[in-house]
Amino acid sequence: MKRESWEKYLLVLPFFLIFFGLIGYPLYIAFKLTFYQKTIGLPAVFIGMDNYAQIVQDPMFHRALWNSLVYTGGSVLGKLLLGLVMALALNEAFRGRAILRGMLMLPWIVPIFVSAYNWRWIYDGTLGILNLFLLQIGLIQEPIAWLGNLHTVMPCVIIANVWRGFPFFGISLLAGMQVIPREPYEAADVDGASSVQRFLYITIPNLKILILVVVILSTIWTFNDFPLLWILTAGGPAGVTETLPILGYKLAFISALISKAVSVAMFMLPLLGILIYILTRQLRTPTAK
Amino acid sequence: MKIAKTVIVALLVGWQCSLSLSVMAGGPKLTAYWQRWHAKYYNEGINQAGREFEKRTGCKVEIVWAGGEDLRLKYNMAIETNTLPDLGEGMAFYPKMFQRLGILEQTSDLVENLVEQYGDFYGEIIPYSKFGEAFYAIPFFTIVEALHVRTDRLAQVGLSLPETWEDVLTAAKKTTNPKKHIYGFGEGPSRSNIDHAKWMRAMLWSYGASVFGKNGTTITLQSPQTTQVLQWIKEGWEAKIFPPDALQWGGGDNNKSWLSGQATMIWNAASTLSDTREEIPELLDKCTMVKAPAGPAGRKAFASGHFIMIFKDSAYPDLAREFVRFLFEKERYSKLTIPYLVPVFEVFTREPGWEDPLDRVFLENTSCIKTVGYPGPVTVMACEVMNRMILADMVSSMILYDLTPEEVISKFIPQIEAIVKRWQN
Numbered sequence: 001m002k003r004e005s006w007e008k009y010l011l012v013l014p015f016f017l018i019f020f021g022l023i024g025y026p027l028y029i030a031f032k033l034t035f036y037q038k039t040i041g042l043p044a045v046f047i048g049m050d051n052y053a054q055i056v057q058d059p060m061f062h063r064a065l066w067n068s069l070v071y072t073g074g075s076v077l078g079k080l081l082l083g084l085v086m087a088l089a090l091n092e093a094f095r096g097r098a099i100l101r102g103m104l105m106l107p108w109i110v111p112i113f114v115s116a117y118n119w120r121w122i123y124d125g126t127l128g129i130l131n132l133f134l135l136q137i138g139l140i141q142e143p144i145a146w147l148g149n150l151h152t153v154m155p156c157v158i159i160a161n162v163w164r165g166f167p168f169f170g171i172s173l174l175a176g177m178q179v180i181p182r183e184p185y186e187a188a189d190v191d192g193a194s195s196v197q198r199f200l201y202i203t204i205p206n207l208k209i210l211i212l213v214v215v216i217l218s219t220i221w222t223f224n225d226f227p228l229l230w231i232l233t234a235g236g237p238a239g240v241t242e243t244l245p246i247l248g249y250k251l252a253f254i255s256a257l258i259s260k261a262v263s264v265a266m267f268m269l270p271l272l273g274i275l276i277y278i279l280t281r282q283l284r285t286p287t288a289k
Numbered sequence: 290m291k292i293a294k295t296v297i298v299a300l301l302v303g304w305q306c307s308l309s310l311s312v313m314a315g316g317p318k319l320t321a322y323w324q325r326w327h328a329k330y331y332n333e334g335i336n337q338a339g340r341e342f343e344k345r346t347g348c349k350v351e352i353v354w355a356g357g358e359d360l361r362l363k364y365n366m367a368i369e370t371n372t373l374p375d376l377g378e379g380m381a382f383y384p385k386m387f388q389r390l391g392i393l394e395q396t397s398d399l400v401e402n403l404v405e406q407y408g409d410f411y412g413e414i415i416p417y418s419k420f421g422e423a424f425y426a427i428p429f430f431t432i433v434e435a436l437h438v439r440t441d442r443l444a445q446v447g448l449s450l451p452e453t454w455e456d457v458l459t460a461a462k463k464t465t466n467p468k469k470h471i472y473g474f475g476e477g478p479s480r481s482n483i484d485h486a487k488w489m490r491a492m493l494w495s496y497g498a499s500v501f502g503k504n505g506t507t508i509t510l511q512s513p514q515t516t517q518v519l520q521w522i523k524e525g526w527e528a529k530i531f532p533p534d535a536l537q538w539g540g541g542d543n544n545k546s547w548l549s550g551q552a553t554m555i556w557n558a559a560s561t562l563s564d565t566r567e568e569i570p571e572l573l574d575k576c577t578m579v580k581a582p583a584g585p586a587g588r589k590a591f592a593s594g595h596f597i598m599i600f601k602d603s604a605y606p607d608l609a610r611e612f613v614r615f616l617f618e619k620e621r622y623s624k625l626t627i628p629y630l631v632p633v634f635e636v637f638t639r640e641p642g643w644e645d646p647l648d649r650v651f652l653e654n655t656s657c658i659k660t661v662g663y664p665g666p667v668t669v670m671a672c673e674v675m676n677r678m679i680l681a682d683m684v685s686s687m688i689l690y691d692l693t694p695e696e697v698i699s700k701f702i703p704q705i706e707a708i709v710k711r712w713q714n
Contacts, residue, residue: 041368041390060704125534126470126551142467148479148536150689234481237536238685253362254676255708256386 030262038259051263061264063239064247068268070154071161071229071243072222078162079218080211083169088199090170091177101171108167116231119160123147123232147233153240157232161222169214176210177203209282216279220272244268317605318349319612322363322377324595325354326629327541327560334625335616342615348608368392375603376612381417381593381661382672384426389669393425394599399610400424403617407634412655414633416667418596427613430630431594432558433658434487435650436582439464441575442471442553454492454582457554458521461530464553474525475543475552477535478684484543485535487591488556489680493518494659495584500674500705505665506713508705511698514585519687519694526688536685548572559629559651578650581657592658594633631655670705670712679704 034051036044055061090101107115122130125145134140146156184202193201204211226245229235235242235250242250244264252261321339326332332354339350353374355363360379364387367373373392377383387393400418404410410428418426436457438450446463448456461473476488493499498514501507525531532538532546544561546552548569555561565572581588597616599609616622619637626632627642631651638652662671674680679701687697 040365041387041392120539123534125537126532127549143470143533145533145536148534153537233537236480236682236685237478238480238682238689240689250677253365255673256365257711 031266033259034263034266036259038257040256040258044259051260052267055260055263055267060239060242060247061244061267064242064244064264065267067154067239067241068223068243068245071158071225071241072219074154074158075161075165075222076215076218078158079165079169080215082162082166083173083214086166086170087173087177088203090174101174104170105167107164108171110164112164112227113231115164116160116228119156119163119228120147120232123156148237150237150240153233153237157229157241160232161225161228164228165218165222168218172210172214173207176207180206212282213279216275216282219275223268223272316347316349317608318351319376319603319605319608320351320353320374321609321612322360322367322374322379323352323354324360324379325356328563328629331625331629334621338616338621338625341621342612345615346608346611348605348612350612371602373600373602375605376597376599376609378429378595378597381414381596381667382676384418384596384598385420385667385669385672387598388420388425392601394601394603394606395423395425396427396599396610397422397424399599399613400427402614403427403634407617407636409635410633411635411638412592412631412633412658413660414592414594414658416660416662417592417594420667426596426598428633429595429597429616430626431592431633431655431658433592433631433651433654434484434491434556434558434581434590435654436579437547437555437557437561437576438579439553439576450577450579451554451582454495454521454584457582458525458530461525461554462528465528465530467529467533470551471553472532472546472551473528473530473553475532475535475546475555477531477538477543478522478681478688479536479538479542480678480681480685482538482540482542482681484557485538485681486675486678487593489518489684490591490661490663490675491556491581491589492521492584493680494589494663495582495586497584497586499664500680501662501665501668501671503665505662505668506670506709508702508709510705511702515698516694519684519697522684523687523694536688559631559648562647563629573647578647580650581654588657589663590654590658592660594631668712670709673708673712674705677704677708 033044035046035048037047037050038044086104090097090104122128123146125131125148126143128143128146130146131140131143135143144152146152180203185198188198188202224245225243226249229241229243229246230249233241235246244267248261248264251257251264323335335352339352343349353363357380364373364377364379364383368387368390384393412431412433414428414431418424418428436451438460440450442464443450443460446460448460448463451457451460457474463473465471465473477485478489479485490500493515496514496518498510498512498518500510502509532551535542535546543552543555543557544564547555547557547561548564550572562578565576581590597613599606599613603609616625617634619640622632623637623640623642626637627640628645628648632638643649643652660667661675662668665671683697683701686692686700687694690697692700
């Protein structure tokens with residue numbers, strides 16, 4: 001009995017070592033650092049809450065926070081809508097469905113830098129294919145600088161993110177749709193329900209938990225997204241697409257202000273923490289199981 | 290449990306000993322961080338130099354390559370973890386940043402030694418490596434820009450080569466034709482393109498404007514001269530002389546703009562000329578290189594370059610010095626620099642390979658280069674303003690939000706003030 005309890009702890013030890021070594025301890029160090037002024041190469045000086053106070057008053061932080069919310073909100077909404085369409089289409093039986101399923105997964109599979117550079121090329125202000133296409137069909141008379149225009153740059157980066165992320169929504173929702181029992185649909189058919197009504201009153205309620213889970217996961221990933229934005233705009237022009245991760249990167253590695261950068265990251269924690277809490281709660285409910 | 294502990298400790302000690310013995314048996318080894326250049330011959334030349342140095346001295350040289358952005362991260366990590374290499378190479382801003390941290394070895398002896406052998410430095414690059422009375426870095430090569438001009442397009446509109454920035458604006462306006470994807474001036478204010486920070490500074494200085502004053506800490510950006518420059522850019526933007534996506538260009542997009550025939554003029558280093566020779570030699574008959582355009586305060590160009598630094602904690606500082614001297618040996622150094630990079634000693638510019646009049650324009654422009662803090666010294670503040678591309682953001686904001694030059698200058702002064710305040714503290 002004694003040996004059994006000893007073994008029990010031994011078996012969970014690797015998890016705790018990994019958890020505290022790779023997450024707990026670095027998080028503690030990072031949190032501690034936010035109370036210091038730490039520039040790369042110079043000793044850390046204790047300054048209490050000054051980093052937070054400075055960030056809260058910094059207009060660049062306000063702009064980055066707003067940009068993060070717009071980018072995340074727009075992207076997740078786009079991915080959800082497109083993912084739902086994809087799932088609904090692939091839930092129907094038709095020839096070539098398996099091939100189409102594979103093809104629609106491509107944006108999700110392609111390495112992020114490859115898709116980012118492709119989007120750069122698509123959006124190129126003079127020789128990009130989007131401009132060439134619109135010029136050819138006569139919709140525009142002169143090329144548009146998609147990534148250099150105040151009004152188009154944010155929608156453009158959101159579209160690139162939606163394109164990359166919607167297959168995750170699509171395939172997850174498709175999996176959810178395939179386990180919905182047939183009976184409610186058959187009953188709805190007998191009652192003469194339209195396809196829209198079936199979708200609204202049977203499909204959506206059955207997918208509610210799954211939608212919540214994928215939305216939360218995607219929100220966390222998109223909020224932290226760095227490479228796509230960095231390659232497409234580096235937060236420009238003039239900070240119009242500068243999100244919190246980009247601001248943090250610039251503070252840490254261009255200005256060498258490690259502690260201020262970590263403080264920016266810490267500001268993201270409460271919001272992401274709430275989302276993670278909701279996610280874990282939902283995953284523990286009997287419905288989710 | 291005790292036995293297991295003893296075995297683990299013994300294994301670790303054994304492993305460490307074998308590692309140390311193997312290093313001792315292999316002789317000394319220099320580790321050097323080096324920035325990868327987009328000219329393959331240069332990268333290969335440095336690797337080759339490492340191999341030849343080992344043959345001559347028995348000291349192995351490990352060159353650790355990294356791209357510009359990665360090199361910055363590499364240095365940052367090495368500083369924080371006390372794992373700096375023996376020596377390292379990098380952009381002009383590094384020596385000042387690192388000297389301030391006290392991690393650089395003084396190298397005045399080596400610089401004096403090189404000057405004795407090759408004569409004085411060519412162009413104003415010393416402020417990047419000499420702080421106070423001592424040298425902390427060795428200038429390795431200079432990057433000098435020249436105005437690349439499509440003579441065929443200027444001839445079409447009956448204009449001669451531009452002498453001043455006003456001439457550039459006139460020529461750019463007259464040759465712009467967006468419907469044919471032709472733009473007069475293939476530069477812009479993108480925060481992702483360091484060349485943009487260079488041409489804007491060249492222009493500011495030639496109009497008598499600057500970010501910092503002579504003492505290096507007073508912010509002097511708010512001036513009628515800066516307003517004049519911003520007005521030039523605004524007027525140019527409205528006349529569409531800049532490619533529309535120049536606000537968002539990446540690193541080499543101005544080069545592409547030239548090579549694709551989109552731009553009538555660009556402000557660039559010799560790399561574009563070299564690419565033109567290799568990729569589109571027929572373009573050489575239709576273009577020329579022009580000296581830095583003049584403004585009311587004369588001709589100015591931005592001085593950048595690469596510097597070699599020896600780190601204080603190096604186990605082999607003498608071998609590191611020897612390796613630097615080895616790189617400067619005439620034949621080796623000429624092979625590395627011709628025709629891309631401007632040598633730091635005048636004597637090397639007399640070597641065969643620099644006779645072409647197009648290449649000589651870059652050498653001529655060396656006479657008007659100024660360092661980042663001009664008219665003051667190179668400071669960490671000036672370096673940070675440059676690295677954070679604050680001028681690019683300022684110009685972009687003026688264009689995007691249709692602000693007046695005065696409005697946009699006032700908007701960006703606090704950002705520069707914050708940098709000064711932080712470094713002064």
